Amino acid sequence: MQLRVILPVTAKKLSDPVLKEAQLWASEGTSVDLRQIDRGPESIENTYDEALATVPILELIGEAEREGVDGVFISCFAEPAVHAAREIVDIPVFGGFQPAVHAALGVADKIGVLTVLPDVVPMQQRLIHQYGLASRVTDMRVIDVPVLGVDDHAIVLDRLEEQAVASIEERSTSGFVLGCTGMLGLAADLSTRLSEKYGHVPVIDPTGAAMTALESTVRLGIRPSRRDNFPPLPKTRT
Numbered sequence: 001m002q003l004r005v006i007l008p009v010t011a012k013k014l015s016d017p018v019l020k021e022a023q024l025w026a027s028e029g030t031s032v033d034l035r036q037i038d039r040g041p042e043s044i045e046n047t048y049d050e051a052l053a054t055v056p057i058l059e060l061i062g063e064a065e066r067e068g069v070d071g072v073f074i075s076c077f078a079e080p081a082v083h084a085a086r087e088i089v090d091i092p093v094f095g096g097f098q099p100a101v102h103a104a105l106g107v108a109d110k111i112g113v114l115t116v117l118p119d120v121v122p123m124q125q126r127l128i129h130q131y132g133l134a135s136r137v138t139d140m141r142v143i144d145v146p147v148l149g150v151d152d153h154a155i156v157l158d159r160l161e162e163q164a165v166a167s168i169e170e171r172s173t174s175g176f177v178l179g180c181t182g183m184l185g186l187a188a189d190l191s192t193r194l195s196e197k198y199g200h201v202p203v204i205d206p207t208g209a210a211m212t213a214l215e216s217t218v219r220l221g222i223r224p225s226r227r228d229n230f231p232p233l234p235k236t237r238t
Helices: 012-025 047-066 082-088 097-105 118-130 153-171 187-198 206-220
Strands: 002-007 031-036 071-074 111-115 137-142 175-178
Touching: 002 012, 002 047, 002 206, 012 031, 012 206, 031 047, 047 071, 047 082, 047 118, 071 082, 071 206, 097 111, 097 175, 097 206, 111 118, 111 153, 118 137, 137 153, 153 175, 153 187, 175 187
Parallel strands: 002 031, 002 071, 111 137, 111 175
Antiparallel strands: none
Protein backbone atom coordinates (compact mmCIF):
# COMPACT_ATOMS: atom_id res chain seq x y z
CA MET A 1 0.00 0.00 0.00
CA GLN A 2 1.26 3.46 -0.93
CA LEU A 3 0.00 6.42 1.11
CA ARG A 4 0.93 10.04 0.65
CA VAL A 5 0.97 12.98 3.04
CA ILE A 6 0.28 16.36 1.49
CA LEU A 7 1.69 19.16 3.61
CA PRO A 8 -0.57 22.13 2.83
CA VAL A 9 1.87 24.82 4.00
CA THR A 10 5.19 26.13 2.72
CA ALA A 11 7.23 26.07 5.97
CA LYS A 12 10.12 23.74 5.19
CA LYS A 13 10.88 22.95 8.83
CA LEU A 14 7.64 20.96 9.07
CA SER A 15 8.25 18.50 6.24
CA ASP A 16 10.67 16.04 7.85
CA PRO A 17 8.91 15.84 11.27
CA VAL A 18 5.50 15.41 9.65
CA LEU A 19 6.73 12.64 7.34
CA LYS A 20 8.54 10.80 10.14
CA GLU A 21 5.45 10.94 12.36
CA ALA A 22 3.22 9.63 9.58
CA GLN A 23 5.62 6.79 8.84
CA LEU A 24 5.62 5.77 12.51
CA TRP A 25 1.89 5.04 12.28
CA ALA A 26 2.11 3.01 9.07
CA SER A 27 1.75 -0.76 9.24
CA GLU A 28 4.34 -3.17 7.87
CA GLY A 29 4.06 -3.22 4.11
CA THR A 30 2.72 0.34 3.88
CA SER A 31 5.01 2.99 2.43
CA VAL A 32 4.46 6.68 3.07
CA ASP A 33 5.88 9.66 1.22
CA LEU A 34 5.24 13.40 1.37
CA ARG A 35 4.62 16.24 -1.04
CA GLN A 36 4.54 19.90 0.03
CA ILE A 37 2.80 22.79 -1.68
CA ASP A 38 5.15 25.21 -3.44
CA ARG A 39 3.09 28.35 -2.90
CA GLY A 40 0.64 29.52 -0.27
CA PRO A 41 0.85 30.19 3.47
CA GLU A 42 3.66 29.15 5.81
CA SER A 43 0.99 27.79 8.15
CA ILE A 44 -2.81 27.60 8.23
CA GLU A 45 -4.29 29.63 11.06
CA ASN A 46 -7.39 31.19 9.48
CA THR A 47 -9.79 30.82 6.57
CA TYR A 48 -7.67 33.14 4.40
CA ASP A 49 -4.64 30.85 4.78
CA GLU A 50 -6.85 27.88 3.99
CA ALA A 51 -8.13 29.53 0.79
CA LEU A 52 -4.59 30.34 -0.40
CA ALA A 53 -3.54 26.72 0.06
CA THR A 54 -6.49 25.15 -1.77
CA VAL A 55 -5.37 25.24 -5.42
CA PRO A 56 -1.84 23.89 -4.85
CA ILE A 57 -3.29 21.16 -2.62
CA LEU A 58 -5.67 20.07 -5.37
CA GLU A 59 -2.82 20.01 -7.91
CA LEU A 60 -0.95 17.59 -5.64
CA ILE A 61 -4.09 15.52 -5.12
CA GLY A 62 -4.44 14.97 -8.86
CA GLU A 63 -0.74 14.11 -9.10
CA ALA A 64 -1.11 11.51 -6.34
CA GLU A 65 -3.90 9.67 -8.14
CA ARG A 66 -2.04 9.73 -11.45
CA GLU A 67 1.01 8.22 -9.73
CA GLY A 68 -1.05 5.33 -8.33
CA VAL A 69 -1.10 6.40 -4.68
CA ASP A 70 -3.74 4.47 -2.71
CA GLY A 71 -4.77 7.21 -0.27
CA VAL A 72 -3.88 10.74 0.81
CA PHE A 73 -3.68 12.51 4.16
CA ILE A 74 -3.82 16.32 3.95
CA SER A 75 -1.91 17.13 7.11
CA CYS A 76 -4.01 19.88 8.66
CA PHE A 77 -6.69 19.71 11.34
CA ALA A 78 -8.78 22.31 9.46
CA GLU A 79 -9.12 19.88 6.52
CA PRO A 80 -8.30 22.34 3.71
CA ALA A 81 -9.53 21.20 0.29
CA VAL A 82 -10.59 17.76 1.58
CA HIS A 83 -14.12 17.87 0.16
CA ALA A 84 -12.96 19.35 -3.13
CA ALA A 85 -10.32 16.63 -3.37
CA ARG A 86 -12.94 13.93 -2.90
CA GLU A 87 -14.81 15.31 -5.91
CA ILE A 88 -11.85 14.97 -8.28
CA VAL A 89 -10.20 11.67 -7.31
CA ASP A 90 -11.34 8.10 -6.66
CA ILE A 91 -8.98 7.42 -3.78
CA PRO A 92 -9.69 8.12 -0.09
CA VAL A 93 -8.61 11.56 1.15
CA PHE A 94 -8.59 12.52 4.83
CA GLY A 95 -7.68 15.62 6.78
CA GLY A 96 -6.94 15.76 10.48
CA PHE A 97 -10.34 16.61 11.95
CA GLN A 98 -12.70 13.78 11.01
CA PRO A 99 -10.48 10.77 11.81
CA ALA A 100 -9.37 12.22 15.16
CA VAL A 101 -12.84 13.19 16.36
CA HIS A 102 -14.37 9.93 15.18
CA ALA A 103 -11.71 8.00 17.09
CA ALA A 104 -12.46 10.05 20.20
CA LEU A 105 -16.20 9.41 19.86
CA GLY A 106 -15.53 5.72 20.42
CA VAL A 107 -13.82 6.19 23.77
CA ALA A 108 -15.26 9.34 25.39
CA ASP A 109 -18.68 10.95 25.72
CA LYS A 110 -17.59 14.59 26.09
CA ILE A 111 -14.71 15.59 23.87
CA GLY A 112 -12.50 18.67 24.11
CA VAL A 113 -10.35 20.06 21.33
CA LEU A 114 -6.99 21.54 22.37
CA THR A 115 -5.82 23.89 19.65
CA VAL A 116 -3.24 26.56 18.93
CA LEU A 117 -4.67 30.09 18.69
CA PRO A 118 -8.00 31.92 19.01
CA ASP A 119 -7.69 32.58 15.26
CA VAL A 120 -8.38 28.93 14.39
CA VAL A 121 -11.37 28.51 16.69
CA PRO A 122 -14.00 29.77 14.20
CA MET A 123 -12.74 27.37 11.50
CA GLN A 124 -12.81 24.42 13.84
CA GLN A 125 -16.18 25.31 15.33
CA ARG A 126 -17.63 25.44 11.82
CA LEU A 127 -16.39 21.90 11.25
CA ILE A 128 -17.98 20.73 14.50
CA HIS A 129 -21.35 22.13 13.47
CA GLN A 130 -21.01 21.08 9.84
CA TYR A 131 -20.55 17.46 10.91
CA GLY A 132 -23.34 17.60 13.52
CA LEU A 133 -21.00 17.01 16.47
CA ALA A 134 -21.88 19.90 18.79
CA SER A 135 -23.55 17.63 21.33
CA ARG A 136 -20.39 15.54 21.75
CA VAL A 137 -17.52 17.98 21.10
CA THR A 138 -18.34 20.17 24.06
CA ASP A 139 -15.25 22.30 24.62
CA MET A 140 -12.40 23.98 22.74
CA ARG A 141 -9.33 25.46 24.41
CA VAL A 142 -6.36 27.36 23.00
CA ILE A 143 -2.76 27.26 24.18
CA ASP A 144 -1.74 30.57 22.54
CA VAL A 145 1.13 29.08 20.56
CA PRO A 146 1.25 29.56 16.75
CA VAL A 147 1.52 26.56 14.45
CA LEU A 148 5.18 27.30 13.73
CA GLY A 149 5.91 27.25 17.47
CA VAL A 150 4.41 23.89 18.42
CA ASP A 151 7.77 22.16 18.00
CA ASP A 152 8.75 23.54 21.43
CA HIS A 153 7.43 20.41 23.11
CA ALA A 154 8.16 21.35 26.71
CA ILE A 155 6.16 24.58 26.59
CA VAL A 156 3.39 23.12 24.45
CA LEU A 157 2.93 20.06 26.65
CA ASP A 158 2.66 22.20 29.79
CA ARG A 159 0.10 24.47 28.16
CA LEU A 160 -1.88 21.54 26.81
CA GLU A 161 -2.02 20.05 30.29
CA GLU A 162 -3.12 23.36 31.80
CA GLN A 163 -5.99 23.76 29.35
CA ALA A 164 -7.02 20.10 29.56
CA VAL A 165 -7.18 20.22 33.35
CA ALA A 166 -9.33 23.36 33.18
CA SER A 167 -11.64 21.68 30.68
CA ILE A 168 -12.04 18.57 32.85
CA GLU A 169 -12.69 20.62 35.97
CA GLU A 170 -15.09 23.12 34.36
CA ARG A 171 -16.85 21.05 31.69
CA SER A 172 -16.38 17.42 32.83
CA THR A 173 -14.62 16.65 29.56
CA SER A 174 -13.65 12.98 29.34
CA GLY A 175 -11.32 12.86 26.34
CA PHE A 176 -9.35 15.16 24.08
CA VAL A 177 -8.28 15.67 20.49
CA LEU A 178 -5.17 17.66 19.63
CA GLY A 179 -6.41 20.38 17.29
CA CYS A 180 -3.27 20.76 15.19
CA THR A 181 -1.45 18.12 13.16
CA GLY A 182 1.80 19.91 14.03
CA MET A 183 1.46 18.78 17.66
CA LEU A 184 3.63 15.75 16.98
CA GLY A 185 4.44 13.14 19.59
CA LEU A 186 2.53 14.84 22.42
CA ALA A 187 -0.71 12.88 22.74
CA ALA A 188 0.63 9.95 24.76
CA ASP A 189 2.56 12.18 27.18
CA LEU A 190 -0.47 14.40 27.75
CA SER A 191 -2.70 11.37 28.32
CA THR A 192 -0.21 10.05 30.90
CA ARG A 193 -0.17 13.34 32.80
CA LEU A 194 -3.96 13.62 32.86
CA SER A 195 -4.47 9.96 33.72
CA GLU A 196 -2.29 10.28 36.80
CA LYS A 197 -4.81 12.82 38.13
CA TYR A 198 -8.17 11.56 36.87
CA GLY A 199 -7.91 7.93 35.80
CA HIS A 200 -7.40 7.18 32.14
CA VAL A 201 -8.07 10.17 29.89
CA PRO A 202 -7.65 9.43 26.15
CA VAL A 203 -5.89 12.00 23.96
CA ILE A 204 -6.10 11.50 20.21
CA ASP A 205 -3.21 12.37 17.89
CA PRO A 206 -4.76 13.59 14.60
CA THR A 207 -1.88 12.30 12.47
CA GLY A 208 -2.09 8.83 14.01
CA ALA A 209 -5.87 8.79 13.68
CA ALA A 210 -5.73 9.89 10.05
CA MET A 211 -3.02 7.46 8.97
CA THR A 212 -4.60 4.43 10.62
CA ALA A 213 -8.06 5.36 9.29
CA LEU A 214 -6.62 5.84 5.81
CA GLU A 215 -5.01 2.39 5.88
CA SER A 216 -8.28 0.83 7.03
CA THR A 217 -10.24 2.59 4.32
CA VAL A 218 -7.87 1.37 1.62
CA ARG A 219 -8.01 -2.19 2.97
CA LEU A 220 -11.80 -2.08 3.00
CA GLY A 221 -11.72 -1.08 -0.65
CA ILE A 222 -13.93 1.96 -0.18
CA ARG A 223 -13.64 5.42 -1.68
CA PRO A 224 -15.53 8.73 -1.75
CA SER A 225 -19.27 8.35 -2.28
CA ARG A 226 -20.50 9.76 -5.57
CA ARG A 227 -23.83 10.56 -3.92
CA ASP A 228 -22.05 13.27 -1.92
CA ASN A 229 -18.94 14.05 -3.94
CA PHE A 230 -20.09 14.78 -7.49
CA PRO A 231 -17.30 15.00 -10.08
CA PRO A 232 -17.03 18.51 -11.55
CA LEU A 233 -18.82 18.94 -14.88
CA PRO A 234 -16.61 19.71 -17.89
CA LYS A 235 -16.24 23.45 -18.45
CA THR A 236 -13.54 26.06 -18.77
CA ARG A 237 -11.74 26.84 -15.52
CA THR A 238 -8.99 29.47 -15.64
